[in-house]
Amino acid sequence: MYENPDGVMIGLEVHVQLNKLKTKVFCGCSTDYHNDPPNSHVCPVCLGLPGSLPVINKKAVESAIKIGLALNCNVEEHTQFYRKNYYYPDLPKGFQITQYDFPISSGGYILIEGEDGEHRVGITRAHMEEDPGRLVHEGTIDKSKYTLIDYNRSGMALIEIVSDPDMRSPKEARRYLDKLRNILEYLDIFDGDLEGALRVDANISIMGGQRAEIKNISSHRGAERALLFEIVRQKNVLRRGGVVVQETRHFDEAREITLSMRSKEEAHDYRYFPEPDLVPLKISGWAPAIKATLPELPDARRMRFVEQYSIADDHARALTSELKVAIFYEEVAKKAHPKTAAVWICDVLKGELNYRDLTIEAFKKEHMLSVIELLVSKKITEDGAVDIIRTLLDKGGSPIEIVKEKGLMKVEGDIVSMAAEEAIKENPAAVADFKAGKEKALNSLVGVVMKKTKGRADARAVREILLGNLG
Ligand SMILES: [Zn+2]
Numbered sequence: 001m002y003e004n005p006d007g008v009m010i011g012l013e014v015h016v017q018l019n020k021l022k023t024k025v026f027c028g029c030s031t032d033y034h035n036d037p038p039n040s041h042v043c044p045v046c047l048g049l050p051g052s053l054p055v056i057n058k059k060a061v062e063s064a065i066k067i068g069l070a071l072n073c074n075v076e077e078h079t080q081f082y083r084k085n086y087y088y089p090d091l092p093k094g095f096q097i098t099q100y101d102f103p104i105s106s107g108g109y110i111l112i113e114g115e116d117g118e119h120r121v122g123i124t125r126a127h128m129e130e131d132p133g134r135l136v137h138e139g140t141i142d143k144s145k146y147t148l149i150d151y152n153r154s155g156m157a158l159i160e161i162v163s164d165p166d167m168r169s170p171k172e173a174r175r176y177l178d179k180l181r182n183i184l185e186y187l188d189i190f191d192g193d194l195e196g197a198l199r200v201d202a203n204i205s206i207m208g209g210q211r212a213e214i215k216n217i218s219s220h221r222g223a224e225r226a227l228l229f230e231i232v233r234q235k236n237v238l239r240r241g242g243v244v245v246q247e248t249r250h251f252d253e254a255r256e257i258t259l260s261m262r263s264k265e266e267a268h269d270y271r272y273f274p275e276p277d278l279v280p281l282k283i284s285g286w287a288p289a290i291k292a293t294l295p296e297l298p299d300a301r302r303m304r305f306v307e308q309y310s311i312a313d314d315h316a317r318a319l320t321s322e323l324k325v326a327i328f329y330e331e332v333a334k335k336a337h338p339k340t341a342a343v344w345i346c347d348v349l350k351g352e353l354n355y356r357d358l359t360i361e362a363f364k365k366e367h368m369l370s371v372i373e374l375l376v377s378k379k380i381t382e383d384g385a386v387d388i389i390r391t392l393l394d395k396g397g398s399p400i401e402i403v404k405e406k407g408l409m410k411v412e413g414d415i416v417s418m419a420a421e422e423a424i425k426e427n428p429a430a431v432a433d434f435k436a437g438k439e440k441a442l443n444s445l446v447g448v449v450m451k452k453t454k455g456r457a458d459a460r461a462v463r464e465i466l467l468g469n470l471g
Pocket of ligand 1: 028041042044045047155
């Protein structure tokens, strides 16, 4: 049971950009702007010019419902858009079209790996809104002399996913973000690698203080760093007898600190009122058909992997936490020994890829199949298999070529027995030590045999042979 000594309460507001849609949420501008010059994907609607009228993108509403269903939310009967009034250069029309009462969906949850096992984080609501423009500062926000504005992003469909304040540590917050991104990836509704695809605002309070909202977090690691900083800051304020006030703070990613921006606004500051240019939508009838199109989601796939391939839950979790890895595994497991495949993909391949900052696309599944086949048929040792995987990643080639080139074929039988006999004859001191009860002496004899066989014998088998000869 996790005690949560500081009474940390964290809730996250995640903005997901539906960047796989063809057009923006209220106009026909293309969403494919990421490689184009600033302000080249704009029109009177997304520039907020007077007299322009929004038209809802039906696909965006369907994606929003899909997200709600995947997060175990209830999809509402009716949904309605509102104007959130504020003046800021990223929003030239003076209000943002968003939702307030009657959001698309509410009352769901996500399961994460918490501080004390599986932990349920409530989803308050998931609603639609439009993205404002992007502000670009020279250097850091507090020192910049001017601000540039790019309206290519203005009017992109956003889904804001608001969690309950159920996370009790920065680590849980990061796990929540990982899991949420994982689910969205399975839904195939956004490309998480594009700029601005997923942005996080975090609300955090500790026992005895008010909550602070931290804006401008753009990575999962950033969220964890910002929250760690904020816990220390709030604790220091309280320790000095001060008061933690309710405010909005900005996360400076480069310096990994949060800076006070303004006292926190209340909902009434925004004078929300129903958007008169968009009709309310009756969406209850849409949900069943959309539900039927939902793909298998990470938790379901994890459970199926455990059941179907008899692999460990940890391995199933690691394999399904990235869609591409899950697909890679399943293709390999259908043709090879599923347990061996799970072990080698999770415990070796993923580590070697991470170390080189590569993704699963850098490794061919045919090569994984060959490596597993060589292992299962005992033609190579485990060390040999690691060597093949590393060589494939660093230099390319094929597993069979590498086995031939490096002489990795496992040696067995007489060659190993002879090497063991030689090792015993040539190392009387180690033999005496072993017989006197020093277990470690056996390791040095195994080492001698491995050297004699150029690392191509199976270390476990060598151990057995030596024990037999010494017994
Ligand atoms: Zn437009």
